[in-house]
Amino acid sequence: MYTIQGKGVSKGVADGPIYFYRRGGGEVVKTAVSDVEAEKKRFEDARQTAMQQLAELYDKAVAEVGEEGAALFEAHQMMLDDLDYIDGINDMIEGESINAEYAVSQIAEQFAEMFASMDDAYMQARAADVKDISTRVIGILSGVVAGGIDSDVPVILASDDLAPSETVQLDKSKILGFVTSGGSGNSHTAILARTMGIPAIIGIGDALTEGLEGKSAIIDGSTGEVAIDPDQITSQRLLKKQAEERALKALLDQLKGKENVTLDGRKVMVYCNIGSPDDVDPVLANDGGGIGLFRSEFLYLQNDDYPTEEQQFQAYKTVAERMGGKRVIIRTLDIGADKQADYFQLDKEENPAMGLRAIRICLTRPEVFKTQLRALYRASAYGKIAIMFPMITSVWEVQEIKRICDGVKAELRAEEIPFNENVELGIMIETPSAVMMSDRLAKEVDFFSVGTNDLTQYTLAVDRQGNNLDKFFDSHHPAVLRMLKMAAENAHKAGIWIGICGELGADVSLTETFLAIGIDELSVSPASVLPLRSAIRSIDTTKNSQKILDDLLSD
Known part of the structure; x- marks a missing residue:
């Protein structure tokens, strides 16, 4: 031991x-084999395993996002069954006495080049599909598992x-x-x-x-x-x-069904952060009051291509329906920085946290943004959906977002597709510029939600992903807390509410400080709901709030 x-x-x-x-990926090495029949059988076994995996993924996707969203997995099964593809791999194994992994990789490249050279856009798109199914087969052959x-x-x-x-x-x-x-x-x-x-x-x-x-x-x-x-x-x-x-x-389970209310009667919204429809189960199990952050980018990260409107609609609809009328705040696409999807083909940046990410991608690729907004508004007919926009730095960004939203709503009306006309729109406060402009930004939206991880990163000039910077990444720093206070004051002056959806929201050592500052909502991991509820119910905001504020301003 x-x-x-x-x-x-x-x-x-x-x-x-x-x-x-x-971890899959990497260069496939060519090796000689002495028993080509055994190698061909190894390929066939891997192909059958891949077929089974794709069938399971298809069934799971149908349940979560509907048949249209699951169609990709069905198409991949058909490609794996293509005789030209199968024969090409077996012929190469037999003709060159080489390992199955290398034969699969070479035939995949040949098929991908063939599809890419075709005039038809649909067939050109199949180049990525044949690479994807081949990567799956190679992974199985190499011992990488789904x-x-x-x-x-x-x-x-x-x-x-x-x-x-x-x-x-x-x-x-x-x-x-x-x-x-x-x-x-x-x-x-x-x-x-x-x-x-x-x-x-x-x-x-x-x-x-x-x-x-x-x-x-x-x-x-x-x-x-x-x-x-x-x-x-x-x-x-x-x-x-x-x-x-x-x-x-x-x-703590005995607190289920109780209110998130302080000793002096102040009610606090306690919501949950999730990354997929599957995460609704722990939200319900822990008695979360709603969804304060649905990280929609994970729909993009688990796909090999842009998720369709229908695929997104089914995912958002599922969450909205399962939450039974409770507020579900869905953050629009937050790709970029440490969250990369190859098919976006983003240029490599020396400082991606400061680069093309989040709302900047949405505003420079409006066709991607509109697809997501259409799915979100359509899903709003099935529950209390609110939409939140990340990485806001300027008023003009919000005004442009609202203009695009109005256009999407006009399209849906013309198509007679039902949606909620009064979907709440909010922004994330995660840059110092958003805090400094929060008085004007508050007049444009229905709510603020503070992303404390990024706000701390940008305020203290400390990379939140830095392995050796933890002692400098101080989310309790007075500068961060003062920014929270400024944003809260400006939100309330404009008559809107403000929450925290960053990891800091679950820090019960700061709960009393957050309430003194004026935070109305805390969105945390599902497991943190009941400990946070316990902390809220033990606080009397009439006793220490003024001292907390005085200390904050004097630090």
Whole structure:
């Protein structure tokens, strides 16, 4: 037994085997084989496995987004069944005595070039499809599995770190917790762990080696401790802590159905952050009052091409209906910076956090923006949907957004497609310029929601993804809190409400400060709802608010 140390970023204790994330991609190496028939069978087995995976993805997509949104997976199955494609790979394996992975990659390139050279736009688009199905087959041949986890039991998932496009495709039912060698407290691995309500530890460094694969471990997401092959004393200590946490959760469960109201009667909206329709289950299980942030970009990250209007509509409609009339705030596309989708073909930027991202992409690619807005407005007929726009810096951006929204609404009226004429429009306050202009911005929208991760990043000039900058990334910094206060004052002067949808909203050490500042809504991970409710119900805002404000201004 020995212990390695990292930084805990999502509390909780988990015990289970360590499993390293299998990442696909990379160069396919050509190797000679002596048994071509065995190699052809290996290809056929992989092809059949891919067919089964695509069939399962099709069924899942039909349930979530409807048949039109699932059509891509059906088309991929048909391509995998194409005799020219199959024969081409088998002929190359047999004729050159080479490994199946290399044959698949070469035939994929040939087919992709053939499709790309055709005059028909539909056929040109198939070039990406044949590459995608071939990547899937190569991944299976190479031991890379769909969902990233090939295990019969749930595991503690280990990796260097995980990109947003990787986290969205994980088989979350098999994850007990996360451990990563790199990352930061604001990485998407950490955010996913907090959404799932499972422990996570980052920054373990070189001590996290693949030699730990399969070893029994217990991790403590509060302290950052990772016990490898724990002895009896360590197991008893950590499992006792796990039992205490479960008992506390059972106690907090008694708050379900209670109001988020302070001792002096002030009500606070407590909503949840989600990334997909699947995340509605923990929202309902934890008694969330609504959705304060639906990160719609994950619909884009899990696709190989732009998601269609119908696909998006079905996803938004599903969430709206399942929330039963509670407010569902959907953030428009926030691609860029650390969230990349290859088919956007964004230029490589030296400082992507300052570059073409979020609303800047939407305003420079209006056809992509309008497709999403049409889906959002259509879904508004099925629940209380509100739309939120990220990375706002100027009033003209909001006015342009509203002009585009008016055009989309006019189109839907002309097509006699039902939608809610009074959808709330809000903006994210996550840049210093948005704070400084919040008096004018508040007159243009129905609500503000503060993204504290980015606001802290831009205010303190600290990269939120920086592995070695955690001690400088201080979301409690007086400058950040003063900006929150300024935005709240200007929101209320204009008669609109203001919330926080960043990770900071779940920090109960700041809950009383947020209420003193004037925050009306807190949107947090589902697992944080009941602890936050408990904190709110213990606060009397008439007692300390003025002192908190005085201290904030005097720091």
